[in-house]
Amino acid sequence: MLKYIFSFVVVVAIILVAITVGANNDQLITFNYILAQSELQLSSLVAILFGFGLILGWFISAFFYLKLKLKNIALTRQVKRQTQQINELTVSRDKAA
Template identity: 85%
Template structure:
């Protein structure tokens, strides 16, 4: 439930930022990138760069989340294997002691 509320708040924040950026910046500027240049409205350029940064941030966060998730899976398997080995050793020691 908290996850859905958090997602809703993020979506509302993005919409508010987009409306705020688009409402006040109607200047036309020349944007130079490595191989070309184009003329864009400042609001469009800010919205594009904001969206690009948002997507890039999600991708980087997703990569590290996936990496940690895989590490957690391997460590969980290792703990289960070691627990099983400990149980086998204790039962064999108990049988040998009797």
């Protein structure tokens, strides 16, 4: 629980720093993207692109975290199965002796 609170505080702090840096830039710029173009304040564009990058980074990190979690579950299942097989072989060896 503490980890999630700390992560949230760090994310909020980063966003506040990005907005503060961008707030001093009130120049209008023309932003061309694939389908159209628009005029935005530089501070708004910085905040939008920073937020997009942050969300994209979280998604990529979540993908790799989920991939590792699933691999961990599969390996844990394999270890349990092998431990059970070892125990069965040990018991059958002890009975034969």
